[in-house]
Amino acid sequence: MDPNTLALFQTLAQGLLTGGIYALIGTGLSLIFGVMRVINFAHGDFLAVGMFIALFLFQRFHLDPYLSLLIAAPLGFGLGYLVQRFLLARLGDRLESSSLLATLGLGLILSNGLLLGFGAQPQSINVAYATQTFKLGGVQISLPLLVAGLGTLLAIGLLNLFLYRTELGRAVRATAQNPLGAELQGVNTTWVQAVVFGLGVAFAVVAGVLLLPLLYAFPTVGENYTLKAFVVTVLGGLGNLPGAIVGGLILGIIESLGAYYLSNNYRDAYGLVVFLAVLLLRPEGLFGRTVKRV
Amino acid sequence: MKRTLLSLTTLLLAGAACAETINVGAITSLTGRFATFGKMQKAGFQVAIDEINAAGGVGGNKLALLLVDDASDTNKALSAAEKLLNQKVPLIIGSYSSGITKPLSQYMARQKVPLLVATAVDETITKPGNAYTFRVNNQSSVYSRSLLDLFKRMNDTKAGTIKTVAVLTSNDAFGKSVYTDVTTLFTKAGYQVVSKDTYDQGLTDFRPILNRYKALNPDAVLLASYEQDAVAVAKQVKEVGLAPKVIAGIATGFALPNFLDGAGSAADNMLVAMVWNPDVIYPGAQNLYARLKKALGGEEPSQHAAQSYAAMLAAAAAIKQGGSDPEKVREALTKISINTAFGPVKFRNYGGYQNQNAVVGLITQVQGGKFVTVAPATAAKGKLVMPKK
Amino acid sequence: MTAAAVTSRPRALTYGNVWLSAVLLGVMALYPFVFGKSLNFGVSTLLLAGFAMSWNILGGWAGQLSLGHAALLGIGAYTVTLFAIPERAPAWLGLAGPVAPWWGALIGMALAALLALVWGRLTFGLRGSYFTLSSIAVALIIRLVVINEDFGGGAEGLFMPDLPKLFGLDLFDRHVEYGLAFTFVALTLLVTHLLRRSRLGYALQAVREDEDGARALGIDPTRMKLAAFVLSAVLTALGGSIYAIYLQAFEPHTLLELPLSVQIALMAIIGGRSSIQGPILGALLLAVFGEVFRNVFANANLLIYGVLILAVTLFAPDGLSGLFKRRGSKLGTNR
Known part of the structure; x- marks a missing residue:
């Protein structure tokens, strides 16, 4: 293969895998929005929390980041559950903007809390597989990036099983479609909402853990990812889970191809431009299924 | 108050x-x-x-x-x-x-x-x-000038021919300053700058642009970035399999000792331009x-x-x-x-x-997990090691 | 201000009163005489207060939460500087020489108004949080363009050249700059007071409380919001041009960042979106707090913003000034 074609394939493959991580983050955000109509401005900061949990466990106990998922994910769920139960639920039916502000404040508390706890200095872990790659027909793929992609698949698969194969999952869907109706049918929606927020946060935390071997942790790392999550969910339609997955993959590919062929200088702008275009032209997302209750 | x-x-x-x-x-x-x-x-x-x-x-x-x-x-x-x-x-x-x-x-x-x-x-x-x-x-151009001196010496002594370069910097004042230095000074000195790019700070996926460099195959890749990105870019250079004759990081993030820890083996043989290193004479x-x-x-x-x-x-x-x-x-x-x-x-x-x-610019090379000053000859003890092909 | 007029207004916007504004202005006017050795802090705090006030015309009165105001501030700063730099100004418009900063500021305000018109027309169709999301996106795209293109000095930013004197005053004298910042805050206060008594003000309140209801009354919500956005943008750009003179050198990385937009918005909201002086109070409080505790929270100076904004959304939707007012009216001192 000539080097240009090879580079194209490699860029596509890596874009797809990066998009997988975006999808994981976006799914969490979209799930929360779908059930509670809350745009979680702290989403990226929860991701940062995940990174620091894994970092801490690695530095203190030499726990492999992938193993630390077993601790980080439940912690993330618990954190999200508590936040919804004891903070956001108290906002009740107040203006949508108040939940936006509350999560914005929460994000600032999380990132600045991490700053106080861990310092501003970026920290990375140096595990043996961090730079390991393997070749697939000439295309070179990073091992941790592939693991992150597979992790996304697994997490989303599990979420599907949960939503469509369990009693609680049915309650979640019912609450998403009609909270009042679900309440009348005996669903404890307060509880369901806390579970959903917990799940959404757990997704962000898992993404953070999966990213740690690829990147480095610093307290304000979340800002960028919150924005990516917004882009992903708006592309797919807020509250639309399959849409968020496709949205993530699309964003990953747009960014990679844009950076490769157009200009790396505007890498972050490509997603934002598409985001604005979708917002203005198709606010329900690329794939229809209107969630107009906003 | x-x-x-x-x-x-x-x-x-x-x-x-x-x-x-x-x-x-x-x-x-x-x-x-x-x-x-x-x-x-x-x-x-x-x-x-x-x-x-x-x-x-x-x-x-x-x-x-x-x-x-x-x-x-x-x-x-x-x-x-x-x-x-x-x-x-x-x-x-x-x-x-x-x-x-x-x-x-x-x-x-x-x-x-x-x-x-x-x-x-x-x-x-x-x-x-x-x-x-x-x-x-x-001033920032010292870094580019000392790299130019080294490249000239390499070309003169046939230690390795450098003709084409690609440059990737952060898009803050420091990075853009280096970007301008490289694009003007290297072009003036007769090198071909095959790709010149910047990236936004905090952005952590350099793969697409590094893939482009891989396809363009320049003799030297020059990088400038703040601390966190230096580690990420060094790791990803290795990940995408980009292996030019010379990879040089320019000060700041690359000149920090914790870059060595963070990047590990990905930093091996990398050149880093700086102005002071403990082994200078x-x-x-x-x-x-x-x-x-x-x-x-x-x-x-x-x-x-x-x-x-x-x-x-x-x-x-x-x-x-x-x-x-x-x-x-x-x-x-x-x-x-x-x-x-x-x-x-x-x-x-x-x-x-x-x-x-007037500060003398140094070129160090990461050898055995340490910065070793390799140029200029007036300040250096170490020897430049060319990567094995 | 007659009693009848007061009671006919919705609760939220009734309790701005001229006296409080006068007291605030008096305090601000006295500051340089008492703290003549801390003028840098004074100027930057007043500018922030003015930005929060300007933001509030859109964020509070029109209820459109913008997290992109840094872009408008940047337009003011960049325009005044670009037009003042001899080598750049003529290249732009074939002008004979540099443009005095007061004209430059006016041009910047006009450009900001233009941007707000286009930006608002495109995005006011979006309801609720969508506008907020789009404001972030627009501001970040502008930021990337300024960083990557050369017209504004790129990432290395600009230096303010020597400026002509204004009525014999050196614009780089900190006392003069304090006066400019003070005038800026006073202007935002005046505009807000006038707005409160204007048709636009009533229409905006109606739209904010119930958009569909307002439409039924013959009010065009998008037009009203656009007017508020333009007003807010023009004032922000004015403040931005003063900020550029104060800094004398700036980069996109100090002026156009998202955290600055967030800071401006949060100052206003924490202070109180629905009172006239709330944003000023929020800005003063947070700035003084930040300065006094700079050694404690230096590392995490936005922590207090996070805590306060969470507390405000949970317990005091009208902001801190709302708290005082509520107590005030209970005591019967307010009306």
Whole structure:
């Protein structure tokens, strides 16, 4: 293969895998929005929390980041559950903007809390597989990036099983479609909402853990990812889970191809431009299924 | 607020009471996103102050360091400068980054008090027009020039032919400064710049652009970035299988000891342009290294610590001649010429710069998990190792 | 201000009163005489207060939460500087020489108004949080363009050149700059007071409370919001041009960042979106707090913003000034 074609394939493959991580983050955000109509401005900061949990466990106990998922994910769920139960639920039916502000404040508390706890200095872990790659027909793929992609698949698969194969999952869907109706049918929606927020946060935390071997942790790392999550969910339609997955993959590919062929200088702008275009032209997302209750 | 003012006045009175100490003002980023560099600066200042005072101070007077944190924020740096000027410091050293230092230098010039710059490399800082700004460290183009010298030597000795380069920098003032240096200086010297790119800070996926470099296959890839990105880009260079003859990182993020830890084997054989390394042959360099390391509590010092050390020595030399009058100190600064373990410090007007110390750029190579100075021959002990193909 | 007029207004916007504004202005006017040695802090704090006030015309009165105001501030700063730099100004418009900063500021305000018109027309169709999301996106795209293109000095930013004197006053004298910042805040206060008594003000309140209801009354919500956006943008750009003179050197990385937009918005909201002076109070409080505790929270100076904004959304939707007012009216001192 000539080097240009090879580079194209490699860029596509890596874009797809990066998009997988975006999808994981976006799914969490979209799930929360779908059930509670809350745009979680702290989403990226929860991701940062995940990174620091894994970092801490690695530095203190030499726990492999992938193993630390077993601790980080439940912690993330618990954190999200508590936040919804004891903070956001108290906002009740107040203006949508108040939940936006509350999560914005929460994000600032999380990132600045991490700053106080861990310092501003970026920290990375140096595990043996961090730079390991393997070749697939000439295309070179990073091992941790592939693991992150597979992790996304697994997490989303599990979420599907949960939503469509369990009693609680049915309650979640019912609450998403009609909270009042679900309440009348005996669903404890307060509880369901806390579970959903917990799940959404757990997704962000898992993404953070999966990213740690690829990147480095610093307290304000979340800002960028919150924005990516917004882009992903708006592309797919807020509250639309399959849409968020496709949205993530699309964003990953747009960014990679844009950076490769157009200009790396505007890498972050490509997603934002598409985001604005979708917002203005198709606010329900690329794939229809209107969630107009906003 | 009133209370702050009161405590400020008491401080002033206290300062006036013991006339044997001379306060030297310094501003750096002890917290915020430049905290890593601020810590290095603080260690450098402290080591220099201790050395000066141990040797009897300045004209019999002890020096005291008034160090204020700007939290990596321009407005806080400006109010810190005002605070220090209220305490009648004869000069201020600071701040870390170019973005904060530029407004600071403008303000200090208006107040007619000298500003000594120790770390900020933006070319514009010592462009003519501001008689109160003096720079101990280098302007950014020094890095590109020393790389050019090395490449020329490699080409001359057939150690490896470099004809094409690609450059990727962060899109902040420092990165763009390097970007401009490389694109102009390398083009002028007859190299072909096959791709020139910037990236947004905090962005952590460099794969697409590195893939493009891989397809373009330049002889050298030049990189400039702040601390966190240096690790990520080095790892991803390896990940995408980009293997040019030379990969060079330019100062800042790459020149930090913790870059070596973070990047691990991905940094092997990389060239890093900087202006100070413990193994340089300036007298006292090893000793300075040991003292800085001690001041940092065992952490490896970076060039920023040595630059700050030299700035404090320059400040002391100027105060020795000029006393506590800012105008006289400014005059003294234009005349001083000292030799330090960082290298000589003398502020000159040359090559379109004003009050700029001419700093020798070094090229180091990461060998066995350490920076080894390999160029220029006048300062280096180590030998350049070409990557095995 | 008659009693009847007061009671006819919705609760939320009734309790701005002229006296409080006068007291605030008096305090601000006295500051340089008392704290003449901390003028840098004074100028930057007043500018922030003015930005929060300007933001509130859109964020509070029109109820459109913008997290992109740094872009408008940047337009003011960049325009005044670019037009003042001899080598750049003529290249732009074939002008004979540099443009005095007061004209430059006016041009910047006009450009900001233009941007707000286009930006608003495109995005006011979006309801609720969508506008907020789009404001972030627009501001970040502008930021990237300024960083990457050369017209504004790129990432290295600009230096303010020597400026002509204004009525014999040196614009780089901190006292003069304090006066400019003070005038800016006073202007935002005046505009807000006038707005409160204007048709636009009533229409905006109606739209904010119930958009569909307002439409039924013959009010065009998009037009009203656009007017508020333009007003807010023009004032923000004015403040931005003063900020540029104060800084004398700036980069896109200090002016156009998202955290600055967030900071401006949060100052206003924490202070109180629905009272006239709330944003000023929020800005003063947070700035003084930040300065006093700079050694404690220097590392995490936005922590207090996070805590306060969370507390405000949970317990005091009208902001801190709302708290005082509620207590005030209970005590019967307010009306």
